[in-house]
Each structure stands twice: as C-alpha cells, then as structure tokens.
Amino acid sequence: MAAASPLGAQDHETKTTAAVTTTADPKPQGMPPPDSTTEGVVHVAGQAIAYRAVAGTITVGATDAEDARLAYDGKLLPDQGVELPAKPEDRPATARIFYAAYFKKAAPGEVRPVTFLYNGGPGSATMYLHMGAFGPKRVVTTDAQHDLGAPYRIVENQYSLLDVSDLVFIDAPGTGFSRIMGRDAGKAFWGTDQDAHAFDRFIRKFLSKYDRWNSPKFLFGESYGTTRSAVLSNDLEEVDLNGVMLLSQILSFDDSADGSDANPGTEQGFYLALPSFAATAWYHHRVPGQTGDLQPFLKDVEAYALGEYAAALLQGADLPDARKQAVAEKLHGYTGIPAAFWVKANLRLTGGEFSKYLQDEAGITTGRLDSRYQGPHMDPLSRDADYDPFTNAISAAYAAAINTYARTDLKFGDGLTYKPSAREPGFQWELRHEVPGMGYPEGSVNVMTDLAMTMKRNPKMKVLLMGGYFDLGTLYFGATYEMKHLPMPATLQGNISYKFFETGHMVYINENALGGLHDTAAAFVRAGEGGR
Numbered sequence: 001m002a003a004a005s006p007l008g009a010q011d012h013e014t015k016t017t018a019a020v021t022t023t024a025d026p027k028p029q030g031m032p033p034p035d036s037t038t039e040g041v042v043h044v045a046g047q048a049i050a051y052r053a054v055a056g057t058i059t060v061g062a063t064d065a066e067d068a069r070l071a072y073d074g075k076l077l078p079d080q081g082v083e084l085p086a087k088p089e090d091r092p093a094t095a096r097i098f099y100a101a102y103f104k105k106a107a108p109g110e111v112r113p114v115t116f117l118y119n120g121g122p123g124s125a126t127m128y129l130h131m132g133a134f135g136p137k138r139v140v141t142t143d144a145q146h147d148l149g150a151p152y153r154i155v156e157n158q159y160s161l162l163d164v165s166d167l168v169f170i171d172a173p174g175t176g177f178s179r180i181m182g183r184d185a186g187k188a189f190w191g192t193d194q195d196a197h198a199f200d201r202f203i204r205k206f207l208s209k210y211d212r213w214n215s216p217k218f219l220f221g222e223s224y225g226t227t228r229s230a231v232l233s234n235d236l237e238e239v240d241l242n243g244v245m246l247l248s249q250i251l252s253f254d255d256s257a258d259g260s261d262a263n264p265g266t267e268q269g270f271y272l273a274l275p276s277f278a279a280t281a282w283y284h285h286r287v288p289g290q291t292g293d294l295q296p297f298l299k300d301v302e303a304y305a306l307g308e309y310a311a312a313l314l315q316g317a318d319l320p321d322a323r324k325q326a327v328a329e330k331l332h333g334y335t336g337i338p339a340a341f342w343v344k345a346n347l348r349l350t351g352g353e354f355s356k357y358l359q360d361e362a363g364i365t366t367g368r369l370d371s372r373y374q375g376p377h378m379d380p381l382s383r384d385a386d387y388d389p390f391t392n393a394i395s396a397a398y399a400a401a402i403n404t405y406a407r408t409d410l411k412f413g414d415g416l417t418y419k420p421s422a423r424e425p426g427f428q429w430e431l432r433h434e435v436p437g438m439g440y441p442e443g444s445v446n447v448m449t450d451l452a453m454t455m456k457r458n459p460k461m462k463v464l465l466m467g468g469y470f471d472l473g474t475l476y477f478g479a480t481y482e483m484k485h486l487p488m489p490a491t492l493q494g495n496i497s498y499k500f501f502e503t504g505h506m507v508y509i510n511e512n513a514l515g516g517l518h519d520t521a522a523a524f525v526r527a528g529e530g531g532r
Helices: 127-134 185-189 192-209 224-235 268-283 294-318 321-335 339-344 351-357 389-408 448-457 476-484 490-495 511-529
Strands: 014-016 021-023 036-044 047-061 094-104 114-118 137-140 153-156 166-170 179-181 217-222 243-247 364-366 374-376 462-468 496-501
Touching: 047 192, 094 185, 094 192, 114 127, 114 192, 127 137, 127 166, 127 217, 127 389, 127 511, 137 389, 153 389, 166 192, 179 185, 185 192, 192 224, 217 224, 217 511, 224 243, 224 448, 243 511, 268 294, 268 321, 268 351, 268 476, 294 321, 321 339, 351 364, 374 389, 448 490, 462 476, 462 511, 476 496, 490 496, 496 511
Parallel strands: 114 166, 114 217, 217 243, 243 462, 462 496
Antiparallel strands: 014 021, 036 047, 047 094, 094 166, 094 179, 137 153, 364 374
C-alpha cells in the first residue's frame, strides 16, 4: 500500500494592503495542464454518433468550505480575503481530478442523460471502464488468455454507451492524471468517506461547468467503485439520481470470499463464496461427475449454501463430527476439493486458498478476479494464491491503451505520468465508514445503509446490479445477498434489477458479454430517463 507523490509546487508571493489580503497568483500548486477538446465519431448499432471529447481536470477541496473557495482550475476565487501559506505543503489539501467527458452532438433542445463512471481499487484509475467497456475506443484482449505483449489492438468501440448517454470517466484522486497536493493530502482524500466526498464535489462542479444540472443523471461504479457509489449516492442528497449501475459489487466487506476469515464468528463470507467456487470448479471441469449447464447447477449450490451449509457453519463447535463429514462430502461434490481437505479447513476456505488448491496437483494457480484464468504457482508451498493470473494477463494491455489513446486521440498528457494505481510507498487507505445515523461502528466497512437511505429518500431511483459468476473478488451471490438485505421497505426491492454473465470481475473482457453489458445498461438508462 503506497501513496502517489504530490506534484512539485510553484510558489507565489502575496501582497498585503490595509484593507484586504490577496494573492498575486492564487494557484496553490501550479497551473493544471489546459483542457483539451477533440472531436470524433463512433458507430454503435449501425448509428454514427458524432461527439465532442473534453479531457481535463477539475480541482476540489478536502472540505466543503475549502472547495467553495476554489475555481475549477484550483485558483482561489476573487475576494476571498485570505493569504495562503508560503510553503505548498502547508496549504489546504486539494485534489486535481482528471476526467474524460464525451458529449454527443445532440439536436437543439435535446436533453441528454449524463453518466459518471469510475473503477475502484481503492486506488485504481478508470482506465478499465474507459478503454474496455464504454468509451469510444477499446483495447482488444483474448478472452481467458494472457496475450503476447504489445502492440495491442485499439479499435472503435461499437458497444460504447454514447448511444444513450453522455459519458464522464473520472480518475480517483492520486490515480491516472489526477493528483493530490497540500497538507495531509493522502489523509484528506484516501478513505471510504473522504473519497466519496471528493467525487461528490467533483460531480457538482462538473454539472455547473457544463450546465448539466437539469440532465438525467446516472452513476456507474465497478468493484470498489460500487462501494463509492453507495456512499456517493447518499452524499448527493440534493441531486435526485435517475439511476445507479453497480458492476461487480461489494457493499459489506464481510461478504467477500476472504472477509470472514479475519472476523471470526462472521460466517457469511464462506457460504456466499460457495456458488462462485462451484462455478469455477465447473468451468475447469473439476466437479465430480460433471454434467449439464451452469445455471441449474448454481441454483442447487445457492440453495445448499443458504441452507445446510450456512446452518452447519453457524453451529460452530457444536457441529457433530458426522454432520461435518457429510457437509464436507457435499462440498467436495460441488467444488472438487477433497472432503478431507474441507474437514481439515473446518469447512471454511477463503478465496485465496481456493485459488491455490483447486488445481494444486497440476501446479496451477486459479485466477481471483476472473477464475477462468490460470497460471503456474509462484510458490508451490504457499497457503494462498501468491498472485492473480487474470490481473497479470490484462493490466499491460490497458496501461498501453490509455497511455496511447490519451496522448494520441485526446491530446492530453504530454509530459505527465498516467498512474494506473495510487498504491505506491506511502499509500494508506482509511477503510472505515461513518454510517448515516450510527457514527463509526466497529468492524469492517458496510455501506448498505447509505444505498438504502438513498433509495428511501429518492423512491423512484432505480438500481441495476451486474456481475460475473467467475469472480472470486466480488461475489455475485454476495452482491445479491446484500441487495436482499438492504434496510428499506420491501416494496423498494422492485427498483432493483439484476444481470449476471458467464465471465469474471471485468465482464467486458468477453466481447459477447460486453454486448450484453451495453444492452442491459442502455435499456436501464432509457427507462430511467423516461421519468423526467
């Protein structure tokens, strides 16, 4: 875990009069690079969509009060009557947030929706959704394989969401071309709540800068971006969102395949992971006597996970040995992991252990974020998977694509480093959350209350949950479980729709799934904008 280095600052002198203190050059950390505007055309479903692209930055403060003093470029607004400290590191923390916005050249009077998109991490840039899912260009990788290195193919994206909505891809503070600076900048922006507050301020400034307050508004977050979306949707209290799209969701960290292991007595991470373990075993032909399709198989596993398996785990030390053995045999039948191994593990396997042991006798580590991927063991004697073959298979292609595309097509980034991740020496993320009305509870982060509060306050807002069956990082069954347990009236459950794919965490890696992702999201936007 490590932090992004602040940009070098440009000092400025101050001038003082008897009446008011002003600054000669109120740019706390040097001028941001100028915005770049370009034009292009993308073809979606046979329709030629001409668009204007803006690549630029908007600067936000670490508090509402500080943010209100700042113009879009980070300069102090006129007549602030304040004097900035001489040393850049002593000045209030700010985040210069990079975005790439795509505006369809619409007919006069047409009101277009606007969708704000971001990846997760935490500490990840939004190069994956931008260059893999919905931007006007995408990078092509071979599904479920690690391709040869560059050159990678960057092609027109016939699945771009520009056919139904204008798009704003946002790099989180300290990632991509975004930078943080000032006093305690990491502490000010790197945390569950701090991060969501920064996105809230960015979105409000964007709506003002481009006069989009009266447009239908949607959020699209992936992975930790879904955690952000829950908090952000509640932060945007005076903005009635039309819809929230959640891809590869995690709202309560106890619901991950590895969450319960560090929190004894919390069992749901184990039984919610079982369907994804079984799906992975099915894909790799590890299920004993495997026959039939995936869906009927998963329905059986899901019922067992919430029934007999959950009941057995909840018994703890009172579970009889004979019952434990029977459960272990059943788990073997679903996952291919020997019953003796399940007994030795006390019926509890983490995602990392499953990835290591599913194909252990062949010396193969199974992927985590997309368990269709695989690679050789790093350490044959390790307890957990040492790496994720999926991440290693696709990261280089996306890094090459965004660096090429940003500079060549968007005409932005010359002389700047694009940071795929903020996780460098010094990076620390405050993984705690102030639950609305409850303060800071002990335990792991859970933002389910935030999403439920948004849906209660905005009862016509719709939510779309999507994901992949072969994702051991954010479980499809765990995400469904979270939705079914949102603290809100049961009638609001009708506002939630679901779509899952036979892929992993980044469902758009598979072109057929990408087409389905586009069609599902596009239909959701069309239905959501109709309420205005």
